[in-house]
Amino acid sequence: MLTNAVRALAAALVLTGCTVHEAGSPVPDPAMSEPITATQALGDLATFDACDLVSAPDLLPLGTPVKTTPNALDNCTFTLDEDGLIEIGHLTMVTPEQLTEWKPIQLPKRLDLATYLAGDDKCGVVLRFVGGEAIQVAVSFTKAREGKACVVATATARMIAARISQGKPVGRAHQEHGSLRAIDPCTLITPDMIAAVPVTGAPRSGTARHDCRVGGTDGPRLTVSFTADKSVVVRPDNPIRSTIAGRISLTQSRDGKCFVLTEHVSLGRAVLPNGHEQARVEVVAPGDACASAKAVAGLLWPKLPSR
Known part of the structure; x- marks a missing residue:
């Protein structure tokens, strides 16, 4: 119990802006209150290895994790138990207004x-840096788990935050010869690609520089993405398969959008067997969106690095 003298001293120090720590209490580390930027924590945002942020052993207290094929170049994916999925990465920008609405800690x-x-079956959290860049952690289960999704997502994000706070360097992701990982697709988009949609506006890079958009969220738009996924195998006579600019390409249309993709180099057997980088063109446009997407792909594929 504080004596009257100590109480008086504590009150005086509070008035003068000082702080008193009781004996045995931890002294805050000033370095921990200094903000860290995304680049300071992750290095080059295009080439950081999201799987270096958290490991399968780290996740064992939450279930049985198994690393699986990512669906983006800035993403790491684990299955959890029999019906769970943890996705880590997918860098995005979070505005101050969004952050306030989500009531951050x-x-x-x-x-x-x-x-x-x-x-109960899905949860999404962000770990936001001072500049607005944010790491996403998304957890989903095929069956409702009474809030477990957010328990897993929050615990995973806290593990990542602790690692970042300790200042451990984040490794670089594997890159095969000819990898797309370090290439900003905006640098490959040309006026004739934009005219093929057609769409207006300047190309805008995504946070990790793996995607580029021309156009707004409403109306016509063109998006070129360099991403990742499991190897896609379709029969030669499948109608979604064609050859565009000498590359086997797959075309799919849904929800008013048309996608054209081609596989690029392997993600590396040391990373994940059967995983490949992909180049994708997505077009939202009135009329024949797939004709526009194929026209863009025909101009883009020859610009990709040789495999």
């Missing part, structure tokens, strides 16, 4: 942890 290094989607 501030962690060391001025990292903000916020939940943007909560449910």
